[in-house]
């Protein structure tokens with residue numbers, strides 16, 4: 365039928381919906397207060413992130429794309445032939461295209477994503493560009509092990525693709541759990557290609573999270589507007605400001621929303637007080653060294669088998685295997 369051809373079959377593992385109200389109440393009750401960066405990505409937040417990737421200071425996306433393009437022949441050699449490519453998150457367009465074009469005979473492509481709409485939009489685009497690759501999207505939470513759909517033409521092994529240094533948005537404990545789940549998803553003969561931002565000069569890292577046009581500040585503050593809409597809170601968005609600074613000790617950007625004055629915020633009939641200058645933690649972006657990344661993947665039973673670095677060691681791609 366025409367629908368079957370244009371609409372790839374969706375495997376829906378019914379991921380449990382986020383408890384955005386419960387998470388917000390818990391975060392505001394904690395000391396210091398915190399909110400989760402996973403709630404940045406409503407429609408407006410995703411649009412603002414897209415805009416961040418085009419800011420001159422935000423080197424990550426540009427550098428990773430260039431690295432992927434230049435290292436692709438060598439990556440294709442290191443990845444086993446006829447893979448089932450599994451991407452964490454919905455296909456980010458250019459990067460997915462470069463990978464699928466460059467690999468040797470990829471059999472199937474499975475994006476794993478919690479948002480059904482993002483998932484379908486990405487595979488529809490890719491299905492047109494790659495008619496010979498079977499599109500097998502899975503709606504699931506990739507922080508858990510995901511049973512993969514079987515391609516019609518058997519794949520020899522699985523390659524998990526997790527670009528963008530998104531792993532860096534998780535604390536080491538959670539990242540370790542995620543890598544264990546990834547290990548289970550890809551199986552004993554699988555491989556994973558992961559993009560990571562690397563430790564470098566502090567000024568360049570901090571500039572990337574404090575762009576002059578203020579797009580990152582708008583992105584961070586949008587979290588409060590999103591919560592006002594989705595949990596009925598009454599944050600005065602103009603009464604907070606974006607603060608992103610690098611901790612050399614922890615090798616990560618730590619992003620906060622700082623209260624500009626003494627104020628109360630109400631959520632679900634509860635009142636939360638902010639002191640003037642009080643900082644609420646909203647995001648981490650970890651930067652890695654070879655030592656810190658090798659140790660992290662090692663704790664998940666994986667090892668780095670190949671490394672590709674951008675010029676000046678600005679960003680890295682790592683191939684992992686059990």
Ligand code: AVI
Nearest residue numbers: 416528529530533580648649
């Ligand atoms: C998606 N993630 C890898 C971005 C980062 O660099 O941590 C999110 C972001 N936050 C502020 N700017 C970009």
